[in-house]
Amino acid sequence: MRNLILLFVKYGNIFLFIFLEIICLSLVARYNVSQNEIFVNSSNIFSGKLYGGVNNLRQYFNLSAVSDSLANENARLRKLLYNTEVGEITRRDSLLSQDSTLQYSYITAKVINNSINLNNNKITIDKGGLAGIQKRMGVIDANGVVGIVKEVNDNFAVVLSILHRSVRISAAIKNKGYFGSIQWNGNDPTRLDLVDVSRHANIAMGDTIVTSGYSTKFPPNITLGVIDTFWLKQGNDSYAIEVKLNNDISKLQYVYIIDNLLAAEQKAIEEATEDE
């Protein structure tokens, strides 16, 4: 016993060192999302394949959650389907549906790399140019907006997540029509800021925020989230609004890339008037 105590007195620091290192490393292993993104350009083929493989494995553990979300999505689509006629009637007089029945088509893709804890987060998806994905297309999932395509090669694409500070998305308050733009302030991955909503707007907590459809990237009325808090900024004529995201970026699995078939046409006419 005495020897044991002596041993501890003499080598206590080594035991303590090993003990604390084990704690630290298990913390690292358990809680850190891979932050290799900075130095691994995840859109290159090799690491893309690697992530794809890892993801294949990981998917088995998420099957129940995925089937839930797919079921939800089915329900939503069915609802849309049954309500199509109403939609057609309200849209009949709109400019967009006059000579084309289809404005948006969707490409499905799987998320193979994602982060939420950096200042500027990016997502890698498993489809690229060969599947028809182009730069600057919008990306959504079943519950909301995900981001905007930044880089594309043949088989992969990198999406600037909605949790990327240079992403701004044109948004509106549902049924009230006030619009602004939504962006991330870099802190909480479940919250975004809605800016440029003018002070005479009549808004309330719990109002739903949707895409405005003003940009060519997203169709109108995709849910973004709900108003969590808002206040008037000092000496400013707009509100500061915090929006609670509807979707959970940390759990993305399948996403839809929006191909706006009339984007080029809309851009062309907008650019034609830009010099005026």
Add this chain to the structure above:
Amino acid sequence: MNSVLSKTIFRFIVLLLLQVAVFKQFMPDWGYAAYFHAMIYPAFMIILPFRMNKITIILLGFLFGILLDFFYSSPGVHASACVFTAFIRPTVLNITKPQGEYDILHSPTIAHYGFVWFATYSAIMLFAHLLFYFSVEAFTFVFLGQILLKTFASFIVSYLLIILFQFIFNPK
């Protein structure tokens, strides 16, 4: 003892705040600049007083690292590197022992042992710290090249900061 304790607590707070409030904000995320991490906090472990025993130093390192991890939201990464640095400190001090012995009442600073000694000693400590830190951050040696690159790049910035810290605050 009281002055040692208050000094240590003071440095603890100052270095922690400097790191998370100032240098963390400079973390660049474009191109090659991402390799340069400005880290001033290892100075805390480097200039702990001599009379503090090994166990206390390791525990302090752990506490300091865990607090940093809270701010960096990277549980365990800083803590493991700080514990490692605290653990090797007696050995490094032994290797760099100057003419004569260390005075047990002092701290290992420029004020007591001169610039050249401090430059050597802090270089070894900082390099070991950064190498360990980036290895744990990557969590595998597959990216050894990247780890070394980050270590060297960050070493340059951090080393200058720590030396500068010595000249500005001149801790005794």
